[in-house]
Amino acid sequence: MFKTRMTEMFGIEYPIMLAGMNWITEPKLVSAVCNAGGLGILATARCTPQETRENIRQIRGMTDKPFGINQILVGPGARENIEIAIEEKVPFINYSLGKPWFVDDVHAYGGKVIGTIAIARHASRAVQLGCDALVVTGHEAAAHGAAATSMVLIPLVARMVDVPLIAAGGFYDGRGLAAALALGADGISMGSRFMLTQESMVHDNFKQLCLQATEQDTLYDNVFDGMDGRVLKTKEAEGMTKRGFPLVDSIKGALLVKKLFKMSFLKFVGLSFEMMRAEEGHPLLVLARQAVGNMKHMKALNEGDVEEGILFAGQCCGGINDIPSVQGLIDRIIEEAESTLERVNALKG
Numbered sequence: 001m002f003k004t005r006m007t008e009m010f011g012i013e014y015p016i017m018l019a020g021m022n023w024i025t026e027p028k029l030v031s032a033v034c035n036a037g038g039l040g041i042l043a044t045a046r047c048t049p050q051e052t053r054e055n056i057r058q059i060r061g062m063t064d065k066p067f068g069i070n071q072i073l074v075g076p077g078a079r080e081n082i083e084i085a086i087e088e089k090v091p092f093i094n095y096s097l098g099k100p101w102f103v104d105d106v107h108a109y110g111g112k113v114i115g116t117i118a119i120a121r122h123a124s125r126a127v128q129l130g131c132d133a134l135v136v137t138g139h140e141a142a143a144h145g146a147a148a149t150s151m152v153l154i155p156l157v158a159r160m161v162d163v164p165l166i167a168a169g170g171f172y173d174g175r176g177l178a179a180a181l182a183l184g185a186d187g188i189s190m191g192s193r194f195m196l197t198q199e200s201m202v203h204d205n206f207k208q209l210c211l212q213a214t215e216q217d218t219l220y221d222n223v224f225d226g227m228d229g230r231v232l233k234t235k236e237a238e239g240m241t242k243r244g245f246p247l248v249d250s251i252k253g254a255l256l257v258k259k260l261f262k263m264s265f266l267k268f269v270g271l272s273f274e275m276m277r278a279e280e281g282h283p284l285l286v287l288a289r290q291a292v293g294n295m296k297h298m299k300a301l302n303e304g305d306v307e308e309g310i311l312f313a314g315q316c317c318g319g320i321n322d323i324p325s326v327q328g329l330i331d332r333i334i335e336e337a338e339s340t341l342e343r344v345n346a347l348k349g
């Protein structure tokens with residue numbers, strides 16, 4: 001059993017979180033993690049406000065345990081999705097890539113805000129802004145880690161702030177959980193590992209590619225969705241790192257995003273300007289690259305297209321060899337973390 005600031009704050013049995021993963025963290029996976037004693041997070045970046053509400057209600061129909069949503073604050077629909085989550089009084093709001101304007105509104109109904117950071121100095125700022133807990137993402141992670149690895153980042157942040165820390169990036173087993181606790185975190189968040197479970201919607205072609213991957217088989221670049229991020233090494237991902245700016249694909253992708261989010265032309269242009277003014281100065285190019293990344297992810301996840309699809313994936317795929325149920329996975333990780341800590345403890349003279 002583990003009792004940490006994370007299990008206490010979120011009222012969960014085990015210090016394990018399902019990382020918010022756009023497209024992948026559907027209600028089935030989120031509720032499976034909650035019911036197995038972890039913290040399930042629904043990523044809403046792909047959702048219209050209506051879909052966000054429906055997904056939240058579906059989760060409530062599948063579990064009576066607490067859960068959260070994750071929203072990337074750059075890109076379409078962020079403001080609207082956060083508003084819906086607040087209306088629905090979702091217990092935990094996890095955000096990434098931006099500055100939270102909604103902290104007081106979440107605290108007003110007793111909810112908690114979990115910031116996501118990948119650069120140490122952003123940790124103090126997030127806490128000053130009112131975050132109750134932080135996800136600390138290392139370079140090993142799928143998608144948007146920054147330069148520092150989990151090994152360096154977690155102890156640094158643990159010294160800087162006094163809120164529960166959830167370590168992300170490279171965690172996939174019980175030894176990783178034990179290591180995260182030793183480094184000063186209160187639990188772990190796993191993306192790639194939960195992607196490879198029976199309840200995950202990822203197309204089997206890509207599950208198999210991830211299983212075959214070694215720790216060397218990912219690429220880290222800003223071409224995949226405009227921001228530095230890590231994907232599985234596939235033919236298309238390698239091609240993207242060699243090609244110039246994908247103008248035609250960007251236009252196609254931008255129009256697809258406009259359609260998916262049912263945006264008027266004016267709203268679409270407005271959003272583009274808003275992104276140019278975003279906190280970290282994300283230019284319009286990011287929106288275009290994001291649109292292309294979206295299209296290629298949907299090809300991977302839904303169609304299993306190994307020629308044209310790409311998939312965010314972490315270095316830890318190299319250590320993942322099976323596709324267990326969520327319950328089986330969480331039980332195994334907890335058992336392994338306990339035996340690891342016992343083994344390490346027994347080394348004391």
Ligand SMILES: Cc1cc2nc3c(=O)[nH]c(=O)nc-3n(C[C@H](O)[C@H](O)[C@H](O)COP(=O)(O)O)c2cc1C
Pocket residue numbers: 019020021022023024043044045070071072095096116137140141142143144168169170171189190191192193195311312313314315316
């Ligand atoms: C397919 C995919 C989609 C993701 N989408 C999001 C997202 O919408 N929001 C977010 O904050 N992080 C997103 N991430 C990053 C994860 O939340 C998490 O930080 C990462 O998976 C942790 O690294 P790991 O894969 O080594 O466990 C995504 C990751 C993957 C694999």
